[in-house]
Structure formats: structure tokens, C-alpha cells
Amino acid sequence: MLLREGSKGAASSGALKVAALVSLGRHPVTGRGRRAEQDARAVELGLSLTSSEHISLIHAGTAADETVQAMRGYLGMGLDALDLIVQPPDADVLPALATRVMETRPGLVLCGSRGESGEASGMLPYLLAERLGWTLVSGVAKVEAVEGDSMTVLQALPRGQRRRLKVRLPAIATVDSAAPPPRQSAFGPARRAKVRHFELSGQIDAEAADWTVSPARKRPKRLKIVKASSARDRFKVAAAKAEGGGGQVVKGVSAQAGAEAILKLLREEGVVR
Amino acid sequence: MLDVVLPVLVLGALALALLGAFRRISLWRQGRPSPVSILGGLAVMPRRYLVDLHDVVARDKVFANTHVATGGGFVAAAVLLILVHGFQVQSRLLSWALLAATVVMFVGALRVAARRRNPPARLSRGPWMRLPKSLFAFASGVFLVTLPTAGILPAGFGGWALAAVLTLVIAWGISEMFLGMTWGGPMKHAFAGALHLAFHRRPERFGGGRSTGLKPLDLKDATAPLGVGKPADFKWNQLLGFDACVQCGRCEAMCPAFAAGQPLNPKKLIQDMVIGMAGGTDAAYAGSPYPGKPVGEHGGDAHSPIVLREGRALVDAETLWSCTTCRACVEECPMMIEHVDAIVDMRRFLTMEHGNTPNKGREVLENLATTDNPGGFDPASRMNWAADLDLPLMAKRGTADVLLWMGDGAFDMRNQRTLRALVKVLRAAQVDFAVLGNEELDSGDVARRLGDEATFQALAVRNAATLGKYRFREIVTCDPHSFHVLKNEYPAFGASYTVTHHSTFISNLMEKGRLALGEWTGGRVTYHDPCYLGRYNGEYEAPRKALKGIGIKVVEMERSGFRSRCCGGGGGAPITDIPGKRRIPDMRMEEINSTKADIVAVGCPQCTAMLEGVVGPRPEVCDIAELVAAQLVEAPKVERQRQEEVMV
Numbered sequence: 001m002l003l004r005e006g007s008k009g010a011a012s013s014g015a016l017k018v019a020a021l022v023s024l025g026r027h028p029v030t031g032r033g034r035r036a037e038q039d040a041r042a043v044e045l046g047l048s049l050t051s052s053e054h055i056s057l058i059h060a061g062t063a064a065d066e067t068v069q070a071m072r073g074y075l076g077m078g079l080d081a082l083d084l085i086v087q088p089p090d091a092d093v094l095p096a097l098a099t100r101v102m103e104t105r106p107g108l109v110l111c112g113s114r115g116e117s118g119e120a121s122g123m124l125p126y127l128l129a130e131r132l133g134w135t136l137v138s139g140v141a142k143v144e145a146v147e148g149d150s151m152t153v154l155q156a157l158p159r160g161q162r163r164r165l166k167v168r169l170p171a172i173a174t175v176d177s178a179a180p181p182p183r184q185s186a187f188g189p190a191r192r193a194k195v196r197h198f199e200l201s202g203q204i205d206a207e208a209a210d211w212t213v214s215p216a217r218k219r220p221k222r223l224k225i226v227k228a229s230s231a232r233d234r235f236k237v238a239a240a241k242a243e244g245g246g247g248q249v250v251k252g253v254s255a256q257a258g259a260e261a262i263l264k265l266l267r268e269e270g271v272v273r
Numbered sequence: 274m275l276d277v278v279l280p281v282l283v284l285g286a287l288a289l290a291l292l293g294a295f296r297r298i299s300l301w302r303q304g305r306p307s308p309v310s311i312l313g314g315l316a317v318m319p320r321r322y323l324v325d326l327h328d329v330v331a332r333d334k335v336f337a338n339t340h341v342a343t344g345g346g347f348v349a350a351a352v353l354l355i356l357v358h359g360f361q362v363q364s365r366l367l368s369w370a371l372l373a374a375t376v377v378m379f380v381g382a383l384r385v386a387a388r389r390r391n392p393p394a395r396l397s398r399g400p401w402m403r404l405p406k407s408l409f410a411f412a413s414g415v416f417l418v419t420l421p422t423a424g425i426l427p428a429g430f431g432g433w434a435l436a437a438v439l440t441l442v443i444a445w446g447i448s449e450m451f452l453g454m455t456w457g458g459p460m461k462h463a464f465a466g467a468l469h470l471a472f473h474r475r476p477e478r479f480g481g482g483r484s485t486g487l488k489p490l491d492l493k494d495a496t497a498p499l500g501v502g503k504p505a506d507f508k509w510n511q512l513l514g515f516d517a518c519v520q521c522g523r524c525e526a527m528c529p530a531f532a533a534g535q536p537l538n539p540k541k542l543i544q545d546m547v548i549g550m551a552g553g554t555d556a557a558y559a560g561s562p563y564p565g566k567p568v569g570e571h572g573g574d575a576h577s578p579i580v581l582r583e584g585r586a587l588v589d590a591e592t593l594w595s596c597t598t599c600r601a602c603v604e605e606c607p608m609m610i611e612h613v614d615a616i617v618d619m620r621r622f623l624t625m626e627h628g629n630t631p632n633k634g635r636e637v638l639e640n641l642a643t644t645d646n647p648g649g650f651d652p653a654s655r656m657n658w659a660a661d662l663d664l665p666l667m668a669k670r671g672t673a674d675v676l677l678w679m680g681d682g683a684f685d686m687r688n689q690r691t692l693r694a695l696v697k698v699l700r701a702a703q704v705d706f707a708v709l710g711n712e713e714l715d716s717g718d719v720a721r722r723l724g725d726e727a728t729f730q731a732l733a734v735r736n737a738a739t740l741g742k743y744r745f746r747e748i749v750t751c752d753p754h755s756f757h758v759l760k761n762e763y764p765a766f767g768a769s770y771t772v773t774h775h776s777t778f779i780s781n782l783m784e785k786g787r788l789a790l791g792e793w794t795g796g797r798v799t800y801h802d803p804c805y806l807g808r809y810n811g812e813y814e815a816p817r818k819a820l821k822g823i824g825i826k827v828v829e830m831e832r833s834g835f836r837s838r839c840c841g842g843g844g845g846a847p848i849t850d851i852p853g854k855r856r857i858p859d860m861r862m863e864e865i866n867s868t869k870a871d872i873v874a875v876g877c878p879q880c881t882a883m884l885e886g887v888v889g890p891r892p893e894v895c896d897i898a899e900l901v902a903a904q905l906v907e908a909p910k911v912e913r914q915r916q917e918e919v920m921v
Contacts, residue, residue: 030643030651032643032644034639078628183628184630184634184639186624187624187727189626191495
């Protein structure tokens with residue numbers, strides 16, 4: 001039954017198959033291993049879309065005790081199993097994840113916007129989408145509906161703004177901190193769930209080997225000097241939107257004209273040379 | 274005719290009662306095994322009944338006497354009835370004794386009837402309202418049929434018509450008293466209660482002892498249920514305990530959550546467990562409901578979930594989360610039922626299986642797992658409050674006379690004042706003490722009472738390992754929750770130490786004359802007993818002695834000592850925050866206000882926080898340590914030198 005549905009297309013009918021990519025989180029104060037906050041929100045979002053048997057949890061990394069323990073944090077949310085793709089500590093996990101996602105062929109891949117351990121560059125979903133050739137939608141706060149092979153999502157923008165997007169499936173969605181908080185992780189289900197180990201030859205991240213890693217330091221921040229005489233003024237300053245300054249709104253033009261406008265801006269900003 | 278009918282009636286009723294007993298026992302045996310000594314338990318049962326149970330019943334003198342007359346009269350009458358009328362033993366003496374027993378029972382029944390005429394709200398109605406009538410039927414019927422055997426009336430007096438009437442009356446009496454005992458009915462409490470006393474899960478409670486620490490879950494056994502999800506997950510003797518309930522409602526009258534209009538009534542909860550064990554709905558329950566929850570909508574059976582994630586089952590989750598674990602119900606229960614154990618057992622399932630701790634529960638439990646304190650503070654900042662105090666650290670000293678356990682109050686600015694006051698007192702008395710500093714972790718009290726046994730045990734094991742590294746004579750703490758957990762719950766994790774509450778320690782220092790104290794010139798002071806110091810650990814005297822030591826005459830509240838009312842801060846109740854009609858600390862502050870006190874002395878950071886959260890005008894809330902520290906005066910020099918010599 002499931003197979004036939006799958007053969008018609010990942011999300012064409014019935015239950016949507018969701019894969020959540022989860023990583024080893026770190027508590028910001030103690031640095032202790034835990035489920036990562038945003039990845040847990042991704043799992044929560046998945047649970048709100050479909051029942052737990054249609055969600056596969058995937059982690060690529062080492063099989064260290066700390067990792068497995070943290071993975072149980074996700075499993076305690078009510079999932080039966082997690083696929084742990086065992087990789088060497090210095091591996092680039094992208095190829096392994098891409099292979100696994102291709103094998104399981106989910107309709108939707110969910111993950112946090114960025115990890116809490118490792119590089120935590122937030123690049124992984126983009127690179128994965130590029131490799132798979134899938135749509136990527138970033139900063140999702142809510143999935144409003146899944147219809148056939150597309151879904152409607154709300155994308156979180158600064159200051160509580162939302163943008164409604166219609167996304168073709170299969171897609172990768174990164175989940176924003178504005179998404180609903182993850183449910184409590186329960187000890188019993190976490191203990192019973194299976195962590196399935198998969199051995200996949202790791203690709204050593206040669207580039208990263210040359211990097212020097214040092215603890216992040218807080219950058220000095222320019223103080224905003226507020227010359228306001230009343231509380232009302234101070235409030236207005238505090239609540240004011242950051243001034244965009246410049247830029248233009250391009251609306252109702254052809255795709256060609258829009259693309260040119262974007263390319264022009266990127267040239268101006270020196271992103272594209 | 275009666276001498277044919279009566280033996281059939283009596284012995285037939287006995288046989289049916291025996292059958293009922295087997296059925297009842299099979300209901301209890303649905304529960305999980307719990308090791309108790311069957312013969313040993315039965316042997317000590319009479320003593321437990323006559324001494325321990327009667328001590329609790331005797332808090333209500335009038336009813337205690339009523340029960341002695343009714344119950345004692347009945348037991349004697351029943352035995353003699355079986356001999357005289359069941360086995361037709363021909364003895365004038367026995368018959369006269371039977372007459373006397375029924376008269377005593379009748380007098381008792383009169384008092385029962387008087388109490389039932391206009392019963393207080395805490396008493397259940399329903400079948401309990403017919404009990405005095407059944408007692409009358411039994412006592413008077415047996416009295417009348419015994420008159421001929423005692424030789425007062427000629428045999429065959431009154432003819433067959435009277436005999437038939439008497440038979441009916443006795444049949445009514447016997448079916449209530451004998452059959453009701455095992456098939457269900459008000460008299461069930463006698464059968465189940467006696468066995469409950471014999472096979473009680475906390476035998477330490479009898480003979481003046483105390484047993485209040487929660488029982489650990491065996492987390493290594495992956496097949497054991499995590500807490501109680503369905504009635505059959507209770508231990509069998511817990512199920513038996515529920516069956517012993519007499520629905521007297523003393524628990525209901527004491528429960529702070531019930532009084533605050535939160536959806537909890539300990540009596541109803543125990544009755545719901547009985548319903549769960551036997552199967553059915555609560556429609557026949559005839560007592561006060563859970564506030565805001567109509568009777569008749571809940572039901573279940575022994576193998577169905579007690580709480581559903583969505584929808585109604587036996588009990589709603591918010592009922593279980595309303596409890597402050599103040600133990601007032603357990604203290605008050607004449608049948609020695611363990612309400613708090615049952616509630617925490619069910620909470621364990623909700624937290625560890627459902628992952629459904631309400632409100633801030635998730636956050637607090639995650640903080641405990643990742644930062645070792647419920648507030649999520651940096652564990653490296655635990656000692657920040659004492660940055661200027663230069664406290665000796667155990668890690669540097671290795672040994673000290675006293676280990677000062679700071680508790681999580683170390684992160685709370687209000688409690689830091691208490692801690693500083695305590696340090697001042699300890700220094701004034703030249704106590705050799707040290708602290709664990711950042712090595713100290715949360716004791717796990719909140720985690721355990723929120724049902725997260727896994728997090729509790731993780732903390733307990735790590736704390737026990739830290740404590741094991743150092744040598745000290747005793748642990749002193751100003752937090753009764755840490756005090757209780759360290760003293761009563763850590764021994765199961767290999768950490769048995771002498772633990773003292775700071776009020777006890779200070780009053781001992783005063784007795785030894787180690788503190789030079791000025792005269793109290795402040796106003797009226799009342800004292801609020803913390804549950805975890807009082808009811809959990811029986812320490813009512815030391816705080817009062819400490820206050821007396823600085824010249825304070827405590828103005829007692831109506832509810833004080835073992836009947837003190839909870840501040841609302843225990844058992845994670847401020848975290849789960851189940852709404853009611855009022856707030857528990859507001860009710861407690863009203864009681865404090867009625868003493869017209871200017872200051873309420875407390876001995877617990879939770880109580881301080883809860884009572885200080887009440888809007889003014891209200892008395893000032895001061896910890897005992899603060900009051901004592903404020904009275905410290907410079908000791909005379911000679912005196913001090915002498916003390917130093919003693920110390921060396």
C-alpha cells in the first residue's frame with residue numbers, strides 16, 4: 001500500500017512522508033549535549049503534519065554516547081526510531097545525508113535553520129537542496145496546508161512578519177525559532193525507541209582540515225545613543241523599525257526584468273562580480 | 274422457628290461474605306507485587322489498629338468514642354452472634370454478653386445517627402446515610418432474638434409473626450454488616466482497612482515512626498512500567514489501601530488545593546482509584562466532587578488508562594497536577610492511606626511516558642537536565658551570592674564539621690538574604706563549616722515531584738558522588754525540600770548523612786549558649802510551618818525554640834503544627850500552575866493576618882517566595898535565620914576566648 005503510494009510520487013496521496021534531519025545540540029550556557037532547539041522544532045512541525053510512523057529521523061555523525069543520548073531527546077517526542085548514519089568525526093556529512101534522503105525519498109525534508117554544534121554555518125540545507133535539485137524554503141514558521149504535490153507555508157520574517165509561500169514538493173524546509181516550541185521529551189518512549197546504525201563511508205572534509213577553530217568572541221557593538229527627553233520618545237526609538245534606506249520594490253514586472261533588477265543589486269553590493 | 278432460620282441466616286451470610294472476600298482479594302491482586310510479610314503483618318495488625326489508627330481517629334474525640342462503641346460493640350456482637358445463634362452454643366453467659374454488646378453498639382449507632390442528621394460537607398452521603406439504620410437493625414434485631422436465649426423471655430415468644438419480622442430485620446442488618454464488608458458498601462472499610470493496616474506499604478509509619486520519602490522507581494528494569502498509567506500498575510497493597518477509605522473527608526477538609534477551588538479532592542481521588550480497580554463510572558459517588566468537575570462523566574477499569582492525552586478517562590491530568598504534595602491528607606487520614614504516593618506514581622507516568630508536564634514543567638525539567646538547576650542559570654554562578662563572604666569550599670578543605678547545603682535558593686535574590694543571614698549566625702557561633710560551591714547541584718526535589726524520576730535519579734547519583742568525596746559531621750540547610758530529599762530520599766542512592774534544618778541547628782546553638790543575642794523589640798510574630806519540615810519530618814519544636822531563644826512569643830495560627838496549611842509552593846505546584854478560584858498563598862496569608870502579626874516567621878525559601886507574592890498590606894515575611902541574625906550582639910571578649918578554647 002505504502003509502496004504504491006510512494007511510486008505515484010512522494011506526496012501525491014495519503015500520508016506525506018517527512019524526514020527530519022536532526023543534529024547534536026549544545027546548551028548555550030553549559031555546552032552540554034541535548035536535542036538542538038531548532039531541530040526539535042522541525043520534528044515538532046513534522047509531527048503536526050503527519051503521524052509519527054511517516055516521519056524518519058536522520059542524523060549523520062559519530063556514534064558517540066553523547067550523540068546517541070542527545071538523539072534520544074528527539075525520540076522522546078514520540079518517534080519509534082532514528083537512523084544514525086555513522087560518519088568519522090572529521091567527515092563532511094553532506095554526501096551521506098544526500099544518499100540517505102535519496103534512498104528514503106521523503107516528500108518533505110525538515111531541519112533547523114542552523115545547528116548548535118560543529119560548523120553550524122546554516123549552509124547544509126542549501127547544499128543539500130543544490131545536490132538533490134529540490135526546492136528550498138528557509139525560515140518556516142508554519143505549514144498551513146499540504147495539497148497534492150505542493151504545500152503552503154508561512155515564512156518567518158523579522159519583527160513577526162510572515163510571508164505565505166506555495167512550495168512545490170519534494171522540498172527542503174528549514175524551521176525558524178518562530179515555529180511552535182517542541183513538545184517535552186519523555187523518558188519512556190526515548191528509552192524504548194531504536195537508534196538504527198548505518199555505516200556509510202565518510203568523505204573527509206579536506207577543506208575544513210586546514211581551518212583553525214577558536215571560540216567565538218562577542219564583537220563590540222556600537223551603542224545606540226538615544227537623545228530622547230521623554231519615555232514616549234525612548235519607546236518610539238526602541239520600537240522603531242530599522243530603516244531600510246534605499247532599495248526599491250519591484251512589483252508586477254516580468255521574470256526577466258525582476259532577475260535583472262536582482263542581479264544589478266548583487267553587482268552593486270559586490271556579491272556577484 | 275428462629276432456631277432453624279437464624280443458623281441458616283448467620284452461617285449463610287458468613288459463607289457469602291467469604292465468597293465476597295475472595296472476589297475483593299482478587300481485585301487487589303490485579304496490582305503489581307509488593308513484598309510484605311503476610312503473617313507478620315497480620316500479627317501486628319491489632320496493635321496498629323488499636324494504637325496507631327486510633328491515635329489519628331482520636332483527634333475527633335466525639336467520633337472516636339462513637340466508633341469505639343459502634344465498632345467494638347459490633348465486633349463483639351458478631352463473634353457472639355456466630356457462636357450463640359450460628360452454632361447454637363447454649364450458654365446463658367454468652368447470651369448475656371451478646372445482649373450487652375448489642376446495647377453498646379446501639380448506643381454507638383445513636384451517635385452515628387446524630388452525626389448523620391446534619392452531616393458536614395466533607396462526609397459522603399449516598400449509602401453512608403443508611404448506615405446508622407442498618408446498625409440499628411443489626412443491634413436491635415440481634416438484641417431481641419437473644420432475649421429468649423438469655424432466658425429473659427420464654428422461647429417462642431410472640432409467635433411466628435414476630436419471628437418473621439425479626440428475621441427480616443436481622444437479615445437487613447446482617448447483609449449490611451457481613452455481606453457489605455466484602456461485596457462493597459460502607460462496611461467495606463472494616464475488612465479492607467484491617468488488611469490495609471496489616472500489609473501497609475510503609476510499615477515504618479506505625480509505632481510512632483515516620484516514612485515520607487518517595488519510593489524509587491527501578492529504571493534499570495526496562496519492563497517495569499514508569500509510574501502508574503492504569504489502576505493495575507499500582508502495587509497490590511496500594512489498591513488495598515484505596516479500598517480502606519471510609520469517605521470521612523478529613524483529607525478534603527485539609528486539602529489546600531480543594532479549598533482553593535482547584536480540581537482536586539483527595540477523597541474523590543481515592544474513590545476514583547477504587548472505581549478504576551473494580552471498573553465502572555463515578556456516577557454513584559455521593560461526596561464533594563473535584564471543584565468544577567461534575568460527577569458522572571469519568572470512569573474506567575483496572576486495565577484502561579487513568580488519564581487520556583485527550584478526552585476523559587478515570588481522572589483528568591489537572592487533578593493530579595493540582596496537588597502540592599503537602600501531605601495534609603495523609604497526615605489526617607484515619608486509615609493511613611498514602612495519597613501523595615499515588616499522585617506522584619501517576620505523575621511519573623504522565624511525565625515519563627506522555628511527556629506532558631503542564632505549563633512551565635517542560636522548561637524546568639529541561640533546565641534541570643542541562644544546567645542542574647530549575648531556573649536554567651549558569652551552574653558556574655551558583656556561588657555568586659557569596660562573592661564577598663569568602664566561604665570555605667569543601668573542594669579546598671576536604672573536611673569540615675558542617676556542610677552547608679545552599680539549595681537552589683542560591684540563585685534567588687530573596688533567598689540569598691536568608692543564606693547571608695545564616696552564614697552570619699554560623700560565623701557568630703564559630704561553627705566550622707564549608708560549602709560545596711559550584712559542585713552542588715539541585716537536590717532533585719522538584720524533578721521527582723513532577724514525576725521525572727530519571728532526572729531526579731541522575732541528580733541524586735551525582736550529588737551522592739560529590740558528598741562521598743568529603744568528610745563532615747552533618748549537613749545543614751535552610752531549604753526543607755533539600756533537607757527532606759537529602760535525609761529521606763538519598764539513602765536509597767547510597768548517601769546516608771545526618772541532615773539538620775537550620776532552625777534545628779540554630780536552636781541547638783542557642784541551647785549550648787554559642788550565640789549572644791539581644792532582646793526582641795519587634796512586634797507580634799506568627800510562625801508558618803513548612804510542610805517538608807513539619808509533616809514530612811516532624812520538626813515542629815525547633816523553629817519555635819529558636820524564635821523563643823530571641824525572645825519572641827509566637828502567636829499561633831489556627832492551622833499550625835501538623836495541621837499547618839501549605840503555602841502552595843510544594844510539589845512543583847507553582848510550575849504546573851493549575852488554575853483555581855483562589856490562590857493558596859492568599860488563603861494562608863488570610864490566616865496569618867487573622868493573628869494580627871507584624872511578622873510571619875518562615876523556614877523555607879518556597880514559603881518565603883509564595884507568601885511574599887501575596888499583595889499587601891500584609892505582615893513582613895522573615896526567615897528564622899534573618900530574625901536570629903538581626904538579634905546577634907557582639908559577644909563579651911572573655912566569653913569569646915573561652916569559646917575559642919572549647920572549639921580547639
